[in-house]
Amino acid sequence: MTVTRDDVEAAAHRIAGRVRRTPVLRVSPTLSLKLELLQHAGSFKPRGAFNRLLVAKEQGALSGQGIVTASGGNAGLAGAYAARELGVPARIFVPMTAPATKVARLRTLDADVVQIGSEYAEAYEAAVAEAERTGALLLHAYDQPEVVAGQGTIGLELLAEAEFDTVLVAVGGGGLVGGIATALGDRAQVVGIEPESAPTLARTLDAGELVDVQVGGVAADSLGARRFGALAFEAVRANGVRSVLVSDDSIVAARDELWREYQLAVEHGAAVAYAALQSGAYRPAAGERVVAIICGANTDLSTIG
Structure with missing residues (x-):
């Protein structure tokens, strides 16, 4: 089964009033943060x-x-x-x-x-x-059509709220990146960001098929799926999504900076998109307008430096 943009639009209509329309924080002329950590239950997943x-x-x-x-x-x-x-x-x-x-x-x-x-x-x-x-x-946490379509509603919100060329999305099992890629289609580039210690999408793209991947690291509690979702794999291949890997050290540093600079208390998995920018793992072109999805806040506050 394939998830379509019509499915995402139907999901947006169905869940309206039950989820929050989360804000976009513009931190520079070329960088914005989609604050999905403010969603009910502390992440995009509702x-x-x-x-x-x-x-x-x-x-x-x-x-x-x-x-x-x-x-x-x-x-x-x-x-x-x-x-x-x-x-x-x-x-x-x-x-x-x-x-x-x-x-x-x-x-x-x-x-x-x-x-x-x-x-x-x-x-x-x-x-x-x-x-x-x-x-x-x-x-299912990420591999059901209704789940992927629901996560894709973030992409529809972005189209109404911001002007952008690229969206950086944390990747675990792929429901979020697959949904957003489906919602945006050719309207913007979508890049999956994942820890070097849990490279589920990267290994799947390399293999050209779904494979089991050894996972671990600081973000494994939220980005620790061993196998990428079949629905999301269809979506990322159809929309040219690629993977960029970031180190655990850069994730920790990005998480600390999100708190220090913007008072955003996020879990490690939610810092990976920002880590790609701060570490240089993803280098935007001149003038490229980037949105990083900040996708979760369920963390132990005592661990933020």
Whole structure:
């Protein structure tokens, strides 16, 4: 199945009033920051979660069994938030390595939290088994059409809010970059930014097919998908998205600078797009207008320097 711009536009209509239209901060004539860290539940992911749940509700597939999802944290928070708003239960499977701040916040959203395994992939296997056993709706963190289309609504907002040539997007499983690329099409260049320690898109593009990738590093809790999403892979190939890699040190430095210069408290995964600029891993051409997506705020504030 392919996600289209029509799907993204339908998602924007469906989730209107349930998600925040996040602001764009213009920090220089050629650089803007899309502040998706201000979204409900602290990341961009409620866009896709609401779209998935609302489509299921329209189809009569959202039952009293509620939803089940697997997450390093943010997709779980989004699913729990959307489920609570729609009045259904949520069971969230997270790896044992998930940050304590995200696990604690999941419980404040009335979610049933199950910690299992050391990586997202193990939590996902458990979530699939639970959905099959109970009949609950499976919400995938990044590889469902409704999820990709929902994340793409950020691209539609950008077209209405800013003038730009390039969008830098953090990459984990690919739902965000795939959705934005679909929304923008040939209207702008989309570049995926990912940690050197979790080069899921880069290795997939190199191979020309979906492959499993060893992941780790400071941003693994949010950008630690072993395998790129099939839907997102179609979108990035169709729209010429490329990958740029950044080091863990540059991610930490960018995160600190976002706090120091703009008072933006972000998680490591949300700093990778900015890190590409600050480290020189991505060098804009003269006059190139760039938007960096700042996509998540769920972090331990004591770790920001």
